[in-house]
Amino acid sequence: MKYVGLRDVEHCTDNCIRFVIPVELRQALGLTPGTKVQFEVEAGALAVQAQNPGCIFCGSREDLAAHHGRPVCGGCCRDAVVAAR
Ligand SMILES: [Zn+2]
Secondary structure, three states: OOOOOOOOOOOOOOOOOOOOOOHHHHHHHOOOOOOOEEEEEEOOEEEEEEOOOOOOOOOOOOOEEEEOOEEEEHHHHHHHHHHHO
16 A cells, blocks of 8 residues: 555665655654564565554554654643643
């Protein structure tokens, strides 16, 4: 499955077979520095799954959105808005 909206740019690995995951995908997966990931290979494709993509405040994995590249759930967003009033 190709990520909708991702720039159609090829990426090269370096000498250690490392590559940069585009920011659009990092945000979509809630990947931040230190996030543990799991790799799977299926039918010649590599899948990367974040192990702890939960809300940075409550740990919920429901209703997540990226805020400055970090996952925050809808409940914590609403709580922050109420607290700011
Ligand atoms: Zn939360």
